């Protein structure tokens with residue numbers, strides 16, 4: 334077996350890069366301002382049953398890789414036992430080289446469990462057993478894992494009707510890590526899926542204790558939930574869309590139709606795009622009034638596999654990069670808000686790498702001097718959160734915006750083991766800058782460059798989110 338590749342200088346190809354990482358950013362805390370961790374699992378300080386439970390459950394990145402290698406579904410999301418599922422994953426890991434899963438898998442085993450060996454079917458049983466022993470220890474509960482990574486802030490992703498009881502528990506405990514909700518109301522914007530919309534509308538009504546019978550009461554309910562989230566520490570909203578809406582006008586005729594639609598709760602609504610555009614514009618005005626940061630994740634084509642989506646549901650690994658035009662609709666939407674001084678601090682994430690420069694240059698249209706880095710080009714997201722995707726995002730932002738204002742990486746994960754993604758990003762970032770310093774493309778001043786790297790890795794986000 335070759336020498337193990339995860340050395341202390343992993344990804345750091347020059348001496349300057351190594352000093353930048355080890356001396357300036359390695360020790361910094363983590364602000365994970367967008368993820369999908371379950372707040373109840375933090376509040377309860379959950380002890381996971383085993384490595385499959387904490388590592389494979391919900392990780393559609395792994396599921397896609399396994400399906401590509403012909404692993405049957407029962408060994409991925411089906412009724413196979415946990416150790417059987419783990420062995421199935423271990424067996425394919427050697428075949429995932431150059432997919433980020435290969436780096437992440439080994440970084441996570443090393444950082445969390447101290448295992449510095451390649452995972453494969455031969456050592457699967459011993460790895461599974463030793464990790465499970467650690468998962469029984471107080472050192473490996475959810476809170477202990479977060480603390481071991483020096484996590485300072487976690488931004489969960491929450492439905493507008495969520496009780497936020499677990500966030501309240503953590504706040505009441507004055508828990509050392511700030512765990513804040515993010516307001517994600519997409520499910521009540523998707524009026525085209527009538528059955529789901531009515532179901533989610535009911536959940537929204539229950540959360541405000543009143544019925545929604547027209548546009549005014551609908552927007553009133555959303556305002557009430559924004560107020561409730563704000564009162565429980567929320568300072569961030571999030572939307573996952575194909576594109577920013579093109580239609581922003583909502584005629585009185587559509588308003589009357591909506592009143593009838595939500596009163597009788599049957600049939601379909603004639604103009605879902607106009608509904609989405611109008612409501613999202615009102616929501617963005619609410620976000621700006623609260624001083625929140627609004628995030629937009631744009632461009633995926635979701636749930637492509639009807640057969641398996643019916644069986645497994647959303648976020649099960651059947652989404653991919655879409656090829657939708659983004660520039661004009663972003664421009665018109667943000668301009669509509671900016672014209673009335675109602676544009677909040679904004680983070681835009683593209684899923685199609687061909688949009689990197691579109692997104693990087695969009696920022697400059699609305700950075701209005703009110704706050705450093707008001708408009709942010711989000712870190713490499715979803716299919717772009719690997720080394721190549723991160724470097725391309727960093728280069729586009731450097732070439733067309735200001736990387737020194739960047740608020741850095743997120744895990745965007747459902748697993749407590751994913752925090753090495755911040756280390757991965759920091760190593761890649763330091764390697765990029767260190768390499769150019771050694772080539773004379775940047776000043777050979779480690780204090781100066783190290784300060785910028787520390788800002789990108791931690792201080793900018795701390796300032797941007799007011800932490």
Ligand SMILES: O=C(O)[C@@H](O)[C@H](O)[C@H](O)C(=O)CO
Pocket residue numbers: 369573630648714715745746
């Ligand atoms: O926020 C989203 O919609 C996506 O990040 C989605 O959750 C996806 O499943 C994901 O986790 C990508 O990293």
